[in-house]
Amino acid sequence: MSDYIPSPRQWVRDQVDLYERSGGKQGTTLRDTGLPVIIVTHTGNKTGAIRKTPLMRVKDGANYVLVGSLGGAPTNPVWVYNLRANPTVELRDHTAVKTMRVREVTDEAERARLWKLAVAAYPPYEEYQTRTARRIPVFLAEPRG
Secondary structure: OEEEEOOOOOHHHHHHHHHHHHHOOOOOOOOOOEEEEEEEEEOOOOOEEEEEEEOOOEOOOEEEEEEEEEEOOOOOEEEHHHHHHHOEEEEEEOOOEEEEEEEEEOOOOHHHHHHHHHHHEEOOHHHHHHHOOOOOOOEEEEEEE
16 A cells, blocks of 8 residues: 655645544635545555645546646646546545546547536636647546445
8 A cells, every 4th residue: 555645735735634534524625715635545646645736626427537737827737647647536426435447548438528517517617728838637436446
């Protein structure tokens, strides 16, 4: 079992800690927005360490849409590379914890449909895409089995 390495960002560490310590009953919204988040536990592609990232909760049936926006920064968030290298994740949505497999969405029609769901759940994604020359990656987390 690998060690857990908390995020270098204090607010991320605090959110993950509260979410998990409360069994998914607290810390379930993004800071001051009131919008729901999930916690994605993934494996570092370089360190092999356990990482935990709060992401916007975007549902597509039993699946979850994960958007690598990083607020429209010029580079992808580190977790994008972790998911590309290690597609098995644990996803916590409030009190439910599921093992899921992620895949990057490359089919244009599927990506367009999922992007619309993501923007409906968190409208700033649309603006984030205009801030960066990179194409914001979209992943789909699907239940294993």
